[in-house]
């Protein structure tokens with residue numbers, strides 16, 4: 001995602017593309033535009049020149065809040081030690097032998 | 100270069116690269132790495148944009164509708180490549196305006212190859228076959244580099260480049276199998292484009308100042324000579340298929356290395372063109388500046404429209 005500020009071409013919009021219905025929207029890149037309609041048109045011209053697009057989102061860059069990689073250790077830590085959230089933590093008759 | 104031990108940011112960064120991890124925009128990146136990437140990615144973006152000019156020159160004169168739609172689509176792709184790359188470069192915190200300004204004022208470089216003229220229709224075939232062919236080899240390497248946004252832009256670009264190369268090779272094939280005059284046109288164009296295309300990969304590393312750092316930080320994963328060799332091996336065979344002669348009296352196949360070896364490259368010409376004295380440097384910049392100025396009213400109108408309709412503004 002872009003960290004750049006507004007320019008003569010308008011602010012930055014992040015572009016998310018869904019390749020086919022049912023897929024997640026994935027970040028593709030960014031465009032500059034003065035409003036959402038123009039951002040969508042630019043996004044189509046830049047990121048959808050060849051088929052394979054079912055849907056497209058444009059989001060003002062300034063509207064996105066992101067986690068900071070420097071904080072990853074503490075921020076994502078709560079997930080690290082919860083093996084009881086994983087299927088392998090639970091036993092079935094077949095796994096009794098291994099215990 | 101700074102000693103990594105004395106710089107904790109650099110140390111942590113290099114440790115991550117050593118594990119094969121990619122760098123992302125919000126990571127703490129060494130300032131030198133950031134600067135090198137902005138320089139490389141913006142030069143790359145400028146090359147895509149300036150690269151449209153020599154080909155656009157022939158769109159109105161394409162010999163058939165099939166050629167014209169192909170060339171139009173290719174040139175439009177190159178504009179898209181420029182925009183992917185400006186977008187990726189902006190993730191490092193440099194506004195696009197600033198990058199474009201560096202191009203228009205002549206401060207930034209772009210690939211030397213686009214300072215050569217397209218004199219005949221055969222040159223358009225040569226650009227697709229040779230220049231895009233060379234670009235694919237370089238860009239496939241960059242698609243594995245250490246900076247995430249650059250990698251993603253390169254993957255997107257590489258998917259489109261194979262169409263560029265194929266349409267070029269098809270054009271050259273048509274000429275090479277055409278009348279004697281068409282064959283001569285193809286051979287003359289190859290004679291002109293071969294030497295500057297070899298220079299696209301840059302001088303051997305010992306003459307290149309930026310290389311050591313770029314290798315260390317996994318921006319460059321292969322040497323210029325290695326990339327050039329891949330290009331030579333691939334292209335010599337393609338020329339043979341068409342009955343075209345590579346214009347190099349020293350070209351020979353080395354049975355031991357299984358590679359084609361080439362004669363000396365005129366690096367003086369390379370540095371003269373970088374220095375602004377290629378055949379088309381001034382034309383290219385003038386065309387870019389005019390296009391930018393001609394578009395000023397569109398940007399102003401869009402800004403005025405957005406100001407009147409603030410509810411949809413970002």
Ligand SMILES: [Fe+2]
Pocket residue numbers: 147176177180234256
């Ligand atoms: Fe390109």
Ligand SMILES: [Fe+2]
Pocket residue numbers: 177231234260263
């Ligand atoms: Fe291309």
